[in-house]
Amino acid sequence: MTLLRGRGYASVNYPTGMNLGGDPSQALIHATTMGGFVVSLSSVDLGQGLKTVVAQCAAETLGMPMENVIIDTADTDTGPHCMGTFASRGTHRVGNAVIMAAREAREVMLDVAAEELEVDAGDLETDGTGYVRLKGSPETKIHISEVALAAHFKQGKSISGRGIYLKERNYPVPETGEMDPDSCQAHACTVAEVEVDDETGVVTVLSLHNTYEIGRALNPGMVAQQIEGGAWMGVSHAIFESTEPYYPASRDHGPVDFSEYLMPGPAEIPVQTSVILERPASNGPFGAKGIGEMTANAPIPAIANAIFDACGVRLTTMPFTPESVLRGIDARRDDALSA
Amino acid sequence: MRIVNLKVNGVGQAFLARPETTLLLALREQLGLTGAKRGCAQGACGSCTVLLDGEPVVSCLVPAATVDGADIATVEGLADGEKLSDVQQAFLDGFATQCGFCTPGMIMSAEALLDRNPNPTRDEVNEAISGNVCRCTGYEPIVSAILDAAERRREGAKL
Structure with missing residues (x-):
């Protein structure tokens, strides 16, 4: 028995959003009487943190603290339209829509504050802690809770805004094939190190080193977690999860539902390092591109290449099971003998 | 009934x-x-x-x-009023959650581990949470948070 070490890499260019018939998302924002800002969306947070990121976008644009922003991803029957949470589009499309809505609401907020402070709205700024104040004269200020009350009960105004981001459908130029299907692309590279047991065919992933270029990382903590959680899913696809060999012909053996998939547990996790490169995208919210689906992608071919480097077996079907590795090693031995 | x-x-x-x-x-x-x-x-x-x-x-x-x-x-x-348990605080500080669905179960498995073994190795932590599935984080931040919590508990016990 020999443990064979190998190293491989793979890189990925990943589109943010999709083309099809156009790719829109809308957002509405309004202030409550208490000075909170409710962002209404139909977009869904699957757990990856969309609500946090769009709250950051709204707070930054309004100039208000995060605590003043309430994200309501209520109901696709009643909310402003969203194409959905897929194609790594949430941060980019919804973030842009929220920024547009928050800009409009901010203008009304400053108008109402200007009326109360008896100054020109163009001379006002926000301090980020909840106050609207006069530039150069920070004592002249009014809290958002008072601005909201004045708007509702004195001035009769709605501090609100509408936002939409529409990536229009794009067609290729027939002569050149040029087109803009996705508005921006994120890039990544993963280097994998594996160990292959040439007697059992078992592949162990020892380490993954990831570099991601994703525009601006709006929330670096969540980006890092997205990368490493996604890489774990990549490892899972690469060497564990399968409905084979019986799917779908027979349900007598093998997994019959998701809970019976083989998945790596905490003991199978490789060492990971992750680096985030920031090159802001001109059309992204504060420069962000999408990072989501792509995080599971690069580890898989990187692991396949590392297996090839370790034992010379080129696998093209996932998962890379002990059986497929051993068959590959046997085939190479037979080839060597017959040569 | x-x-x-x-x-x-x-x-x-x-x-x-x-x-x-x-x-x-x-x-x-x-x-x-x-x-x-x-x-x-x-x-x-x-x-x-x-x-x-x-x-x-x-x-x-x-x-x-x-x-x-x-x-x-x-x-x-687990929390004493506003004060979170060491495990909860370590999960929060180490960002050991994402969607949060597995978190209560993870935390209870971790509490039980640290109750019986105040100074676990990384392998012992892996073993203790091997019955808890997480589909978001890739486990690494969770394992690190539990090791961090163990240290906090030991520091707390010294005081």
Whole structure:
């Protein structure tokens, strides 16, 4: 028995959003009487943190603290339209829509504050802690809770805004094939190190080193977690999860539902390092591109290449099971003998 | 149908349980403690983990009527007012959550580990949470948070 070490890499260019018939998302924002800002969306947070990121976008644009922003991803029957949470589009499309809505609401907020402070709205700024104040004269200020009350009960105004981001459908130029299907692309590279047991065919992933270029990382903590959680899913696809060999012909053996998939547990996790490169995208919210689906992608071919480097077996079907590795090693031995 | 008495997070509770009422169902539906989650409902995912007389169990597989008189600890009982437990605080500081569905079960498995082993190795942590599935984080931040919590507990014990 020999443990064979190998190293491989793979890189990925990943589109943010999709083309099809156009790719829109809308957002509405309004202030409550208490000075909170409710962002209404139909977009869904699957757990990856969309609500946090769009709250950051709204707070930054309004100039208000995060605590003043309430994200309501209520109901696709009643909310402003969203194409959905897929194609790594949430941060980019919804973030842009929220920024547009928050800009409009901010203008009304400053108008109402200007009326109360008896100054020109163009001379006002926000301090980020909840106050609207006069530039150069920070004592002249009014809290958002008072601005909201004045708007509702004195001035009769709605501090609100509408936002939409529409990536229009794009067609290729027939002569050149040029087109803009996705508005921006994120890039990544993963280097994998594996160990292959040439007697059992078992592949162990020892380490993954990831570099991601994703525009601006709006929330670096969540980006890092997205990368490493996604890489774990990549490892899972690469060497564990399968409905084979019986799917779908027979349900007598093998997994019959998701809970019976083989998945790596905490003991199978490789060492990971992750680096985030920031090159802001001109059309992204504060420069962000999408990072989501792509995080599971690069580890898989990187692991396949590392297996090839370790034992010379080129696998093209996932998962890379002990059986497929051993068959590959046997085939190479037979080839060597017959040569 | 019978009356079941439990001490839940230190408070005596009594409720009526059918034979098929699981501990998880009783906690969530009858006692309003929704921290323990119903994931697979077949004991495979660990999101319903609570402590039964100090031992971690998957509460979806425990018929409530069979544990009359037991002492149950759930994630709701860990914090002392606003002060989180060391494990909870370490999860928060180490960003060991993402969607959050597995978190209550993970935390209860971690509490049970640190109760019986104040100074676990990384492998022992892996073993202790091997019955808790997480589909978001890739486990690494969770394992690190539990090791961090162990250190916080040991520091706290010295004071």
